[in-house]
Amino acid sequence: MNELRKDYILNRFVIVAKDRGKRPHILKEARAVEEGRDSCPFCPGHEHLLAGILNEIKKDDSWIIRVVPNKFSAVSLEGDPHIQMHNKFYTFASAYGTHEVIIETPEHGKELEELPQEHIQSVLKTYVWRIRELNDLANIKYISVFKNRGTAAGASLRHSHSQIIAYNIKPSWISEELMTAYKYLIENESCPYCEIIEQEKASDRRVFEDEHFVAFTPYASRFPYEVWVFPKNHYPNIALLRNEELFALAGVLKKLLLRLDDLGYPPFNLKIHNADLKGENFHFHIEISPRLAIWAGFELETGTVINTVSPEDAAKFYRGE
């Protein structure tokens, strides 16, 4: 059972994955297997390498998407999910929750964005279904949906997949975002993101716009070629999108990621910033963060990031100019 621990004084949590007992050389070996198809647990016929299969989306009798438990789960449904404090400075709980993997395709080496738009829509529908189901679990405070591609983005397997971690705290960075956005909304009687979308879609950071979505490179981009996607409608959570909107979103992601691939299939993280499904006032969005630079001592100490590609240049690139 892993432990969730808070910093002595800051609102900053860590999952200490004690049980794995990994040593650095093991960490390095894990990185090295990335490309291997023979030992890929996500390929058809390698089901014995999985920790189980939670569900499958099928087409013509074959699976096209699978939901499986993460074999090296960061969290589990064990122990006490409630935060406790010991001796003033030690704040902890069990790292409580579920950690699932969504295998996006049976085809090893096929990228998400290379799949048909309907298939990508099915991946998004799978996110929605998992969010709705995990939302009903007791003691879950946040459901993080993300995708890592490439070693430099923290992926340990090549086969295209996403992950969902549902766990027992509202993470500090998400809290900060939700609270700051909500404060703005109260003070200005308007969602800040609704206003930002209006401004950015007419700025030199505009990337794409259709009936349902707007994509732009954020004014203070922290990653070279970072791009954000917002629904025009003020939805707090992706799970509230209608089918037609999920299809449109699949199209936007396909377009953006295919363009990004022109840079030589760079590593990236894709993260969905959601509020609670019920009751939180927020404007959900997707952030795509290419990992072409490394955060060094300055970034880790200060939180100020040096980005050598301006968002205006990045937007030009996405617009194909």
Place this chain on the structure above:
Amino acid sequence: MNELRKDYILNRFVIVAKDRGKRPHILKEARAVEEGRDSCPFCPGHEHLLAGILNEIKKDDSWIIRVVPNKFSAVSLEGDPHIQMHNKFYTFASAYGTHEVIIETPEHGKELEELPQEHIQSVLKTYVWRIRELNDLANIKYISVFKNRGTAAGASLRHSHSQIIAYNIKPSWISEELMTAYKYLIENESCPYCEIIEQEKASDRRVFEDEHFVAFTPYASRFPYEVWVFPKNHYPNIALLRNEELFALAGVLKKLLLRLDDLGYPPFNLKIHNADLKGENFHFHIEISPRLAIWAGFELETGTVINTVSPEDAAKFYRGE
């Protein structure tokens, strides 16, 4: 002139290094030159590759430490250092300040910790001297002193060096730390770090203790083998240490880094958390963060970090058990 930009709503800054106009393939090439000794601008005889020499520490007529301007400076003493806002969501200033490099030794390939304790003390004295001088510059709000070793820690050159960025904002992560520690101090009439040191030096996270310093692995370590060094005396800034204490600190760093090297010279960042030289109540400390894992989508979204080496195991390693 680079630009400092704030996120639309969060207290999160970016330096947009527009002028560099780097493209990803150039970013990659820059990484690749890491080992090259022939083209190393920090080696004696290669002074034409430097942007200048600000100062030298000499021994027997030869330089042993050099302070030089960073050739690819993130900040410069140009433009308007004051934060302005445009159109509600665009908050910016010039990326104003100085960016210096401290070449720690003339010897290419020699690590900081492999130098004699007196030499390391001279490097620390150089930090102190630079902090004192930069502190008197107008419009400087924070002086970040850090060291990156290895490509995975963001270093682009192999030759052992540290960096100092003095710039025009108090960075958000440092502000948060200072404010939270100060709030604790007011409420409890005691510095939280003074208390934490007392607890940790008797815990299973203890690493080292002498007359002047305590080292331990933090309870909520965010990096495998992360280790923190605190002075026992409540100094807000490293620049307030006496010579004898700087010598002792050199010894602690030497010991910790030599031990870390047993893991195969892993990449690491070393960061000094300082408060303002005058007037801020804080307990300065040094954080050493080995970079053996990569922050993926979950970490970047939530701020919750998964660490597969427990601080208790890491402390055992440093204690040689």
